[in-house]
Amino acid sequence: MKPTVSLPRRLSWFGIMAIAALISLGPVIWTLSTSLKSQIETQQFPPTLIPSDIRPSNYSQLFSSAEFMAAASTSAIVTIAVTVLVLLIAFPCAYGLVRLRAFGSRILLLLVALAQTVPAIVFLIPIYWMASNVGLYDTQTILVVVYTGLLVPFSTLILAAFLRGIPIEAEEAALVDGCSHFGVLRRIVLPMSRPALATAALFTALYSWNEFLVAAVLGGDRARPLTVYISHFVTQKTIEWGPMCAAVSVVLLPVLIAVIALQRHLVTGLTMGAVKG
Numbered sequence: 001m002k003p004t005v006s007l008p009r010r011l012s013w014f015g016i017m018a019i020a021a022l023i024s025l026g027p028v029i030w031t032l033s034t035s036l037k038s039q040i041e042t043q044q045f046p047p048t049l050i051p052s053d054i055r056p057s058n059y060s061q062l063f064s065s066a067e068f069m070a071a072a073s074t075s076a077i078v079t080i081a082v083t084v085l086v087l088l089i090a091f092p093c094a095y096g097l098v099r100l101r102a103f104g105s106r107i108l109l110l111l112v113a114l115a116q117t118v119p120a121i122v123f124l125i126p127i128y129w130m131a132s133n134v135g136l137y138d139t140q141t142i143l144v145v146v147y148t149g150l151l152v153p154f155s156t157l158i159l160a161a162f163l164r165g166i167p168i169e170a171e172e173a174a175l176v177d178g179c180s181h182f183g184v185l186r187r188i189v190l191p192m193s194r195p196a197l198a199t200a201a202l203f204t205a206l207y208s209w210n211e212f213l214v215a216a217v218l219g220g221d222r223a224r225p226l227t228v229y230i231s232h233f234v235t236q237k238t239i240e241w242g243p244m245c246a247a248v249s250v251v252l253l254p255v256l257i258a259v260i261a262l263q264r265h266l267v268t269g270l271t272m273g274a275v276k277g
Helices: 007-034 057-063 066-100 105-117 121-133 140-164 168-176 181-192 194-210 213-218 226-231 241-261 263-276
Strands: none
Touching (some): 007 241, 057 066, 057 241, 066 140, 066 194, 066 226, 066 241, 105 140, 121 213, 140 194, 168 181, 181 194, 194 241, 226 241
């Protein structure tokens, strides 16, 4: 028999969740509102939530800009390439560390976890020097390589935690029935790992899409993603709030769609390894 929850407690929890949602969505709502305001209205005090003069021209100005479209193309190409490469590298690594049980696998997994704790800024100066010397500075290639190196450890940890929760008896039964190791991986492990793969892909894509520091250092005019492009609305004389918030809204849209579409897989991928690991 399930324990009953009193009405006052339900209302209190509902109020807490409503306040938390309002705090979380507040900046997003304000950004959308500002993206439709004129420059004069963005600077008036007291500020207004609903624009008195709606300016969709802030968005049309973006999509008519060749620089914005080039930045959007760079962000999309880098995000897709990094996501595919990270999954192709991290999944075999996680499976090998969890299932093969080779000598030193636990130490390797610990080193992977330690690698995740090192901030990216530590590597930026030597990476910048090497990229400049080999002709990769200000290219999409260097962004893909650096992002992949930074995100493989995190995705490996997520996938390893999930793979521990998959019963090994299913794989052993398939081997007894004559299935090869590759067949077990393709027919059993991969289908059961879809939530973890979706979780790793989502976090990888979000990082690649939203990353600023590495792109600001290693990217220039040719390989400038949207996050760096947005910073150019801040000049020495003024801040173009309307176009900048319009660009931020465009950047947020794919993120919201991806999170909503993969929400179920995301929760499963994050919790299964913690419960059964």
